[in-house]
Amino acid sequence: MSADATRAQFPSKYERLIAAAKAVPPVPTIVVHPCDESSLRGAVDSAQAGIIRPILVGPEAKIRNTAKNVGLDISNFEVVNVAHSEEAAAKGVxxxxxxxGEMLMKGSLHTDELMRAVTVKVGGLRTDRRISHVFVMDVPAYAETLFVTDAAINIFPDLDAKRDIIQNAIDLYNEAGFGSLPRVAILSAVETVTTKIPSTIDAAALCKMADRGQITGGVLDGPLAFDNAIDVEAARIKGIKSEVAGRAQILVVPDLESGNMLAKNLAxxxxxxxxxxxxxxxxxxxxxxxxxxxxxxxxxxxxASLHAHARRRKAPAVAA
Structure with missing residues (x-):
């Protein structure tokens, strides 16, 4: 079945997200070094849709020349002039x-360049929570919006890091309007616990951490192989009975390498x-x-806009 046919079978999840984001006020967003067409167009399109209110940070002449060359109107946007991408990342933070701003948006600089400014110990944007990445994926043949985490930031996360990776994804799912109590599948190569595959032991420990309230807001199961995490029949054949198996909404990968390959395979x-x-x-x-x-x-x-709005609602009121 073609991608177009499967999209018709399972209507786009992204359209619902975009419609929800349009229904709330645009979020002030710091766009770091948008000096090529794709990054600048992404900011302009999202602004025109009423999702963000961008502040463009980078070499002003280069940004304006890019806009002029590709026919984008940035006349109503604030532009903060800095010399180069490294300075743009620091200025954005x-x-x-x-x-x-209440959101940060990557432009045409390397991810590690932006993240160095974010994660620097003095003057960065760190919190007590481990920083992690989520791919929010619209897979045409799958009925659910699928989260894949972490496929971009944490290379070999330990157990504590995986706890934060899962909690970050659960919080995003709950706060961005996807629903509540997402079904979280902790992936490995097999669905049984074995000392020969350390990720199966991590998966079992993470499930017990959820039982003890160390991870909240979702339903966890693992270890699960990819097939029995997303396919009901595969789970049935293996005799796996759980709320998650075959219907996962969040896929937690063992490490960045496997997560990146999974996300690109899906793409x-x-x-x-x-x-x-x-x-x-x-x-x-x-x-x-x-x-x-x-x-x-x-x-x-x-x-990100929906998540930012949810965080704003949860923030304690400041006394006058």
Whole structure:
């Protein structure tokens, strides 16, 4: 079945996200070094849709020349002039600290360049929570919006890091309007616990941590192999009975390498779109790439916007 046919069978999840984000006020967003067409267009399109209110940070002449060359109107946007991408990343973090924005958005600089400014010990945007990445994926053949985490930040996460990775994803799912109590599958190569595969032991420990209230807001099961995490019949054949097996909404991968391969397999074999967002910092961070479709870029902004609004509602009131 073609991607178009399966999208018709399971209507786009992203359209619902984008519609929800349009229904709330646009979020002030610091866009770091948007000096190529794809990153600048992503910010402009999301602004025109009423999802974000961008502040563009980077070499002003380069940003304006890019806009002129590709026919984008940025005349109503504030532009903060800095010399180069490293300075843009530092300035973007500074503007977040000064409460000028509630979201950070990556432009045409390397992810590690932006994340160095975010994670620096003095003056960064760290919190007590481990920073992690979530791909919010619209897989045409799958009825659920699928989260894949972490496929971009934590290379070999230990048990404590995996706890935060899972909690970040659960919080995003609950706060961005996807629903409540998401079904979380902790993936490994097999669905039984064995000392020969350490990720199975981590999965079992994480499930027990959820039982003890160390992870909240979701329903966990693991270890689960990929097939019995997302396919009901595969779970039935293996005799796995749980609320999660065959119907997972969040897939927790053992490490970055396996997660990145899984996300790219879904993108290129299953024709999925993947919206990227970084969590665990003081504000949500939109990570886009040149390979993203316009729809995926806008969905990334929509997810981050909804998350930012939820965080604002939860923030304690400041006394007058």
């Amino acid at each position: 500074e503007l977040i600290q000064a409460a000028k 290129y074999f299953a024709k999925a779109d993947g919206a990227g967002i970084v969590l665990g910092a003081r504000v949500p961070i939109v990570l886009t790439s040149r390979a993203d479709t316009p729809r995926a870029r806008m969905a990334s902004c929509a997810v």
